Amino acid sequence: MSNLSIQGLSKAYGAGGIRALDNFSLDFPADQCTVLLGPSGCGKTTVLRSIAGLIAPDAGRITIDDAVVFDAASGADVPPEKRRLGMVFQSYALWPHLSVAENIAYPLLSAGLPKAEMARRTEAMLDWIGLGGMGARYVHELSGGQQQRISLGRAMVARPRAILFDEPLSNLDARLRERMRLELLALRQQAPFTSIYVTHDQLEAMTLADRVVVMRAGKIEQVGSPEEVYKRPRTRFSADFVGIPNLLEATVRSIAGPELVVDTVVGALAARSWRSDWAAGARCTVAVRPTLLSVQAEGRSGRVVRSVFQGASTIELIDFDGTEVAIESLGEERHAPGSSVALKPAPGAVFAVLDD
Amino acid sequence: MVAALAVVMVFYPVVVVALRSISKEEIGSALTLEWISAVFNSARSREALVNTVIYTAGSTVLAMGLGVLLAFLSTRTDMPGGRTIGVLALLPMLVPPFILVVGWVALADPSAGFINILASALAGERTTWVSINTMAGLIWMTGLFLTPYVFLMVAAGFRNSDSAMEEAARVSGAGRLRLLTTIVLPLQRPALLAALLLVIIMAAGDFIIPATVGLKAKIYMLPSLIWQNHASFPHRPGLAAAQSLLLVVVGLLCIYFQRRALSRGGRYTTVGGKGSRPMLFPLGKLRYPLGALALLFALSSSVIPLLAVGSMAFMRYWSPYALKPENLTWRNFNYMLFEYPQVWPSAQHSLFLGVAGATACVVLAIALSWYVIRMRGKFAGIVDYAMVLPLGIPGIALGVGILSLWILVPGGIYGTLWILLLAYVTAHIPVAMQFVGAALHRIHTDLEDASRIAGQAWTGTIRRIDIPLMAPALIGSWLLMYVVILREISLVILLYNPSTIVLSVGLLDVWQNGFYPELAVYSLLLMVLGLLPVAALWKFARFGFD
Numbered sequence: 001m002s003n004l005s006i007q008g009l010s011k012a013y014g015a016g017g018i019r020a021l022d023n024f025s026l027d028f029p030a031d032q033c034t035v036l037l038g039p040s041g042c043g044k045t046t047v048l049r050s051i052a053g054l055i056a057p058d059a060g061r062i063t064i065d066d067a068v069v070f071d072a073a074s075g076a077d078v079p080p081e082k083r084r085l086g087m088v089f090q091s092y093a094l095w096p097h098l099s100v101a102e103n104i105a106y107p108l109l110s111a112g113l114p115k116a117e118m119a120r121r122t123e124a125m126l127d128w129i130g131l132g133g134m135g136a137r138y139v140h141e142l143s144g145g146q147q148q149r150i151s152l153g154r155a156m157v158a159r160p161r162a163i164l165f166d167e168p169l170s171n172l173d174a175r176l177r178e179r180m181r182l183e184l185l186a187l188r189q190q191a192p193f194t195s196i197y198v199t200h201d202q203l204e205a206m207t208l209a210d211r212v213v214v215m216r217a218g219k220i221e222q223v224g225s226p227e228e229v230y231k232r233p234r235t236r237f238s239a240d241f242v243g244i245p246n247l248l249e250a251t252v253r254s255i256a257g258p259e260l261v262v263d264t265v266v267g268a269l270a271a272r273s274w275r276s277d278w279a280a281g282a283r284c285t286v287a288v289r290p291t292l293l294s295v296q297a298e299g300r301s302g303r304v305v306r307s308v309f310q311g312a313s314t315i316e317l318i319d320f321d322g323t324e325v326a327i328e329s330l331g332e333e334r335h336a337p338g339s340s341v342a343l344k345p346a347p348g349a350v351f352a353v354l355d356d
Numbered sequence: 357m358v359a360a361l362a363v364v365m366v367f368y369p370v371v372v373v374a375l376r377s378i379s380k381e382e383i384g385s386a387l388t389l390e391w392i393s394a395v396f397n398s399a400r401s402r403e404a405l406v407n408t409v410i411y412t413a414g415s416t417v418l419a420m421g422l423g424v425l426l427a428f429l430s431t432r433t434d435m436p437g438g439r440t441i442g443v444l445a446l447l448p449m450l451v452p453p454f455i456l457v458v459g460w461v462a463l464a465d466p467s468a469g470f471i472n473i474l475a476s477a478l479a480g481e482r483t484t485w486v487s488i489n490t491m492a493g494l495i496w497m498t499g500l501f502l503t504p505y506v507f508l509m510v511a512a513g514f515r516n517s518d519s520a521m522e523e524a525a526r527v528s529g530a531g532r533l534r535l536l537t538t539i540v541l542p543l544q545r546p547a548l549l550a551a552l553l554l555v556i557i558m559a560a561g562d563f564i565i566p567a568t569v570g571l572k573a574k575i576y577m578l579p580s581l582i583w584q585n586h587a588s589f590p591h592r593p594g595l596a597a598a599q600s601l602l603l604v605v606v607g608l609l610c611i612y613f614q615r616r617a618l619s620r621g622g623r624y625t626t627v628g629g630k631g632s633r634p635m636l637f638p639l640g641k642l643r644y645p646l647g648a649l650a651l652l653f654a655l656s657s658s659v660i661p662l663l664a665v666g667s668m669a670f671m672r673y674w675s676p677y678a679l680k681p682e683n684l685t686w687r688n689f690n691y692m693l694f695e696y697p698q699v700w701p702s703a704q705h706s707l708f709l710g711v712a713g714a715t716a717c718v719v720l721a722i723a724l725s726w727y728v729i730r731m732r733g734k735f736a737g738i739v740d741y742a743m744v745l746p747l748g749i750p751g752i753a754l755g756v757g758i759l760s761l762w763i764l765v766p767g768g769i770y771g772t773l774w775i776l777l778l779a780y781v782t783a784h785i786p787v788a789m790q791f792v793g794a795a796l797h798r799i800h801t802d803l804e805d806a807s808r809i810a811g812q813a814w815t816g817t818i819r820r821i822d823i824p825l826m827a828p829a830l831i832g833s834w835l836l837m838y839v840v841i842l843r844e845i846s847l848v849i850l851l852y853n854p855s856t857i858v859l860s861v862g863l864l865d866v867w868q869n870g871f872y873p874e875l876a877v878y879s880l881l882l883m884v885l886g887l888l889p890v891a892a893l894w895k896f897a898r899f900g901f902d
Binding site for chain 1 (some may be wrong): 387731800802803805806807808810825
């Protein structure tokens, strides 16, 4: 498939000029899945709809395979039907007056394919998405998961240059969401395609992405592999978004190349930063994932505030001189509120020092 | 382009009416205020003004009372047969008002009406129980005619009430009566207000009843007087324009307040989609009496007058003593359908106007709705607002406006079917737009976006996605337009000429000549022609704004 590139995209909405996108630039490599991750209102959907041609940004350029599809400066704006993209909508956006096969064949019909070729490719697509023999049914007769697959089939059938996913799984219930996520992954492994995937669900982002782009207020907060973003968020915002509640004040004790040792309320921790200008004694913030801490007998102790059993794991909230630290353990051991415990990092754990 | 055309089409009649009412002769002559002062100072006009106010108030009160009561009883109580009554209450919308008029004349004419014949038989010769030739009679007919509109606007709200809100009130300690007065009715306030203003506009501008029974009973009203000032000597088109202007001003004020009521209705929005059926108020011992009464009222606005018209159509002549088996005859049908010279030309014209007008309305409504809702063009606000105006302009006043302009254009469209078509389209576009707009709003934009991305340009998207999805609503609004255009008279009464006569005007001719059995046949023909496409397309159509 194709390379896609965005340069300097800006878009403001409404009279107040709320900036949905602010000088946003990003390259989307061919055959990779780029996930735009962020809360609602961060501009991720605006990026997607700008690529699709459904909205016109105020400034910037969008190119697909070096061909300009949008350029605010020159006024170029290729309409969506000429961009040869596929899109999977949150609402599925399947047409209720058409059968399953007609829904899938629609892009082929628009492309003016001969009837026989259209039928052949529609059949093949139905088989590929696991709905062989269901082409004559109507959309409302099928389940949510099946509808989502039709939506995917329609997006892919005309072999588009890239496929855009607009929170495609958020209308499904939790179990179906998990299954569809794994199916999507399997489909992409069978035949890689360029995809741009918008979601606010970090789990989806981690599973599906080759590259995660955390967005905030129309700008990029952090770009990296899922592992990088998950383990080493750059900012408070990223840390919060990948589910790290413990942001501890710390002091840099020693520096060895990229490795730091920092002092925190729970004791000394090994850490690493994206910045390289740290000096010993500098104040910083470390993001500490609750699962990477466990209880030990010796060391600086805190007081257990609350212990919450939540099925698979137990979350305990421990107060260190006014700083509350959450830990999550899979073990059976629980501590009574008020009791004193000390914490240690999991063996080999390297924590993230935030930029800000 | 279409948008600009539509705005001009809607605005110019209003401007022309205003200009004409301050011009001594045709537009362009010296300015004068004599016509406007004459509206209030000439004895006949003042009398008409007072009558119009009484008539409007009376029929509005009746229609609101009946409409709200029937809607409440049939949707929110355990009254038996609620659904049936709900359907019956809406039937008059399908029956041309002329049928209602002829039917009630047949029933309640002071000497030859069926009710009074019955009275004479029971209580002695020449007893008159009811007379249609009175203000009360006029109000009764108009009230019945307007009831379904109130019912339609209010019943939907009652039916969709959020049961949780009412349950919350019950749990908070409200009894049934308190629930009704503090929650159920106040929640419908925007709908009630909107219905009230609509009914005021329709009653004040109503032409057919003042022009038939009203003139016969010498009860003059503004719409009938406007017609008289144009159609009979002495011609006073300036006065007619001034009287129209008054109606237009009242109508536009009502429309303004109605829009405001509806737009403020936002905070009342309660339609959640799911939720349990709202509680039914138990009527106790009153169940059956109220049910019977509701049935009687529902029947008297359609079925009963229809039966009266039906039986009148078979009577050799119409007089108090004519109700005998030997007076039954097919002669009227034979005469009206095959010998009366006006019938087929008028039917042809009406069918042409109905089909062409409804099609033009729906096509224009699609284009305009698309412009306003999807393209959100520069002038979307103006178009949206302009499209509401005709709702506030009574047909007769719109007729005056269109006439005053086109009469000035030499060799133009005056006196052709095209001017009638123009009038119909101008008057009915707003309603078509409400239907089409509601249908377009229901289509999620994702469905269109998906089609664009799948390679269809917006024209292809409208053709392949929007129109098929809206088809039932489009057919529904086409049928509505067709039926309404076929029966419409106030709009064309000033614009037709003998070569462009239409069914409804032909009916008025026969009325003026006093041939009632023939009139019955003629009005049945109008109804049948109106209902044929409805019957044919019924199952493909979808009605309503929900």
